Amino acid sequence: MAALSELKSIAAEGNKLLAQREQNIARAHMGGVPWFAVAWGLGNFAIWLSLWPLVIFSIVPVWAAFPIATLNVILCYLPSHEAQHDIIGRKGTKWRWLNELVGHVSTIPLVLPYRAAKLTHLEHHKHTNDPERDPDYSMRANGPWHMIWVSLKNRQPGSNRGLRGYRDALIKIGRPDVVVDGLIYQFVFYGILCALAWAGFGIEALLLWWLPRHIGTAYIQFFLSWAPHHPAVETGRYRNTRYWRSAVGNIASMGMQYHIVHHLHPSIPLTRTPAAYRELRPILEARGCRLEDH
Amino acid sequence: MLIAVLKTGFQLGPLLFGLLFIPPVTAQILTVLDWTPPLGMTPLLAGFLLGGIWGVYAQWRGSWLTWRP
Numbered sequence: 577m578a579a580l581s582e583l584k585s586i587a588a589e590g591n592k593l594l595a596q597r598e599q600n601i602a603r604a605h606m607g608g609v610p611w612f613a614v615a616w617g618l619g620n621f622a623i624w625l626s627l628w629p630l631v632i633f634s635i636v637p638v639w640a641a642f643p644i645a646t647l648n649v650i651l652c653y654l655p656s657h658e659a660q661h662d663i664i665g666r667k668g669t670k671w672r673w674l675n676e677l678v679g680h681v682s683t684i685p686l687v688l689p690y691r692a693a694k695l696t697h698l699e700h701h702k703h704t705n706d707p708e709r710d711p712d713y714s715m716r717a718n719g720p721w722h723m724i725w726v727s728l729k730n731r732q733p734g735s736n737r738g739l740r741g742y743r744d745a746l747i748k749i750g751r752p753d754v755v756v757d758g759l760i761y762q763f764v765f766y767g768i769l770c771a772l773a774w775a776g777f778g779i780e781a782l783l784l785w786w787l788p789r790h791i792g793t794a795y796i797q798f799f800l801s802w803a804p805h806h807p808a809v810e811t812g813r814y815r816n817t818r819y820w821r822s823a824v825g826n827i828a829s830m831g832m833q834y835h836i837v838h839h840l841h842p843s844i845p846l847t848r849t850p851a852a853y854r855e856l857r858p859i860l861e862a863r864g865c866r867l868e869d870h
Numbered sequence: 871m872l873i874a875v876l877k878t879g880f881q882l883g884p885l886l887f888g889l890l891f892i893p894p895v896t897a898q899i900l901t902v903l904d905w906t907p908p909l910g911m912t913p914l915l916a917g918f919l920l921g922g923i924w925g926v927y928a929q930w931r932g933s934w935l936t937w938r939p
Contacts, residue, residue, distance in 0.1 A: 733884045734932015734939030759876040766883070770890040778895035779902065 598859045602841040605852040609671050610663055610845040617655025617682035624648035624685045624784075631780050642783040648685055649792030653800070654830060654846060655682040660694040661842045685785070686792060687765045688739075689757035696742045699749060701842060704816035705808045711745035714738050715801035716808045723802045727794045738797070796830075804835030813840065818866035819853060826850065836865055884934070888925015893917030 627645055630636040658664055659679030665671030679690040696711040703709035714730060714737035717723035730738025746754050765785075772781040804817050817839045822829035834849035837856065844852050853860075860867060879886065896917030900907060907916035924934065932939035 728935065732933035732935065732939050733928055756873060759880055763876050763879060766887065773891050773894035778898040782895055
């Protein structure tokens with residue numbers, strides 16, 4: 577009995593040491609303003625915005641602007657994601673205004689209100705892979721092609737899953753006021769599309785915003801919601817997401833190969849997660865994390 | 871009041887999209903492709919036909935693509 581108690585005590589001590597080492601490594605990768613994310617978020621939005629006059633005044637052909645706009649939408653979420661975790665500027669610090677600016681502005685091409693994105697994303701972190709409480713759980717799918725189909729189905733008008741399920745998630749956490757943000761964004765988005773179409777710029781509206789938004793939504797959901805959590809059956813700090821090798825590489829999968837680092841330490845900026853992962857790897861192995869190199 | 875209007879607009883979204891966005895876009899695409907709609911229809915009328923039918927379907931079924939949402 578005494579031996580068992582001693583073993584438990586040793587295990588607890590080992591656990592504590594491991595946690596301390598993990599915290600020390602993580603802390604070394606936190607702090608400072610991630611200026612790259614700031615420039616990315618605001619610059620990406622500026623490029624997308626500049627496409628409109630360039631196309632409308634026939635300086636750039638719409639067929640050439642379409643892939644740029646699609647790339648802009650794909651790239652617009654992550655800077656806001658940094659802001660959602662207060663990485664650019666915490667409350668009460670001098671860069672807080674910049675944090676909120678990047679958070680609000682960068683996802684405009686995606687028509688995703690910052691407050692709704694932030695609250696639902698934090699719920700995702702708290703309840704990852706919980707069928708009842710994870711707002712992103714409905715992005716679960718059997719494989720890559722099925723995921724694209726799920727993403728499309730979740731966006732249909734009668735669906736209450738995916739982004740359309742955020743309404744219920746916000747009500748559940750007692751923030752129905754933020755649902756209004758989504759309604760206003762949708763109203764303005766479709767209002768602008770219709771106005772442009774009746775003004776003779778329907779193809780431009782279609783190829784600079786409507787279609788890029790659909791492609792971008794699928795891409796973001798694929799690499800941020802589905803791939804890092806697949807098959808999304810386990811909960812718990814060290815098992816609810818994974819390190820994985822993307823067939824398209826880390827940049828094209830938007831840094832999400834190292835999503836496990838983000839879930840464990842959300843205050844580490846995206847660009848520092850690969851380095852943090854390399855240092856944390858022995859600890860993650862000891863914790864039994866899902867480190868899928870193949 | 872504003873929220874009620876937004877909610878109603880959201881609930882009638884497919885129908886509104888079918889009648890307010892699809893027709894002018896369809897007309898513009900048909901014109902660019904230099905394609906004449908059948909039965910003497912104007913490009914805009916063809917757009918209203920397409921957007922109207924598809925929008926009513928999406929409003930009714932809750933999906934633009936499938937029978938079930």
